[in-house]
Amino acid sequence: MTDQVDDDLDSAAVTGSSAVGRRGGFPKLRMQAADTGPDFGPFIEAMRTLQDLAVSVDAPDEVYGAALSHAQAMIDLLDPYRAPEGESPAGRVLDLPGRGSLLMVPWQVEYFGPDLVRSRGSFRRYHVGGNNAVHGGVIPLLFDEMFGFTSFMAKRSVSRTGYLHVNYRKVTPIDTPLVVESRVDRIEGRKTFVVAELRDEDGTLLADAEGLMIKLLPGQP
Numbered sequence: 001m002t003d004q005v006d007d008d009l010d011s012a013a014v015t016g017s018s019a020v021g022r023r024g025g026f027p028k029l030r031m032q033a034a035d036t037g038p039d040f041g042p043f044i045e046a047m048r049t050l051q052d053l054a055v056s057v058d059a060p061d062e063v064y065g066a067a068l069s070h071a072q073a074m075i076d077l078l079d080p081y082r083a084p085e086g087e088s089p090a091g092r093v094l095d096l097p098g099r100g101s102l103l104m105v106p107w108q109v110e111y112f113g114p115d116l117v118r119s120r121g122s123f124r125r126y127h128v129g130g131n132n133a134v135h136g137g138v139i140p141l142l143f144d145e146m147f148g149f150t151s152f153m154a155k156r157s158v159s160r161t162g163y164l165h166v167n168y169r170k171v172t173p174i175d176t177p178l179v180v181e182s183r184v185d186r187i188e189g190r191k192t193f194v195v196a197e198l199r200d201e202d203g204t205l206l207a208d209a210e211g212l213m214i215k216l217l218p219g220q221p
């Protein structure tokens, strides 16, 4: 990706305005902030609540049967609208938690600059691994998203994660406001070393991470 395209994408991220660019070795992919109507955000939030319920309810089988009928009706409703990556709004709505993507944890970036990216949010029932602690596979998802954002803001896109090392310092709770901060540690050629810390609102360190983001060469997928 050229610096010029990085600039275009930066302003898209900051202003929510449209920008279309090539993503380095990626095939042409539109990176355009999605312009959604008022129902998209509540729809995604309802889907998140359904995810919480799907992993937590203990219901009679006929209730699962009824829920299945509703789920099938939703599938029938949505299926005709499948769209390629970059055209679906999911992942392209910066003012929604997790950029409006169910894959992402429902956190909201509150500050992003070349020096620092900060995001706040809570994990929820869907993210439980055991005994109300967040699953150890979910926390790297948050860190990877932060590292992608951080390298993007440092104009190091398009990069992919080479490695991501997580230290789990304390059990991470659900339904508790938390904050994560990420920054560039150092740059060596194509390699951007990034670091991040996840804390609760008292400042207690729950997990920290170090990652290597590697700038793609032309043609690399």
Ligand SMILES: CCCCCCCC/C=C\CCCCCCCC(=O)SCCNC(=O)CCNC(=O)[C@H](O)C(C)(C)COP(=O)(O)OP(=O)(O)OC[C@H]1O[C@@H](n2cnc3c(N)ncnc32)[C@H](O)[C@@H]1OP(=O)(O)O
Pocket: 012, 013, 031, 032, 033, 034, 092, 093, 094, 144, 145, 146, 147, 148, 149, 152, 159, 160, 161, 162, 163, 189, 190, 191, 212, 214, 216, 217, 220
């Ligand atoms: C609204 C509009 C839109 C707005 C946008 C909003 C902004 C938001 C922005 C963003 C948010 C999204 C964030 C998402 C982020 C997700 C990121 C991911 O999860 S990426 C998927 C997981 N990662 C992979 O799939 C990589 C798979 N691996 C590869 O493809 C290759 O390994 C690749 C291309 C990364 C490197 O391969 P080579 O062949 O080009 O390079 P070689 O020579 O192997 O490595 C280069 C250097 O790196 C070192 N290196 C490579 N891997 C290493 C490792 N694991 N550990 C240590 N060093 C390593 C090597 O030793 C070498 O170092 P020496 O240059 O010699 O000093």
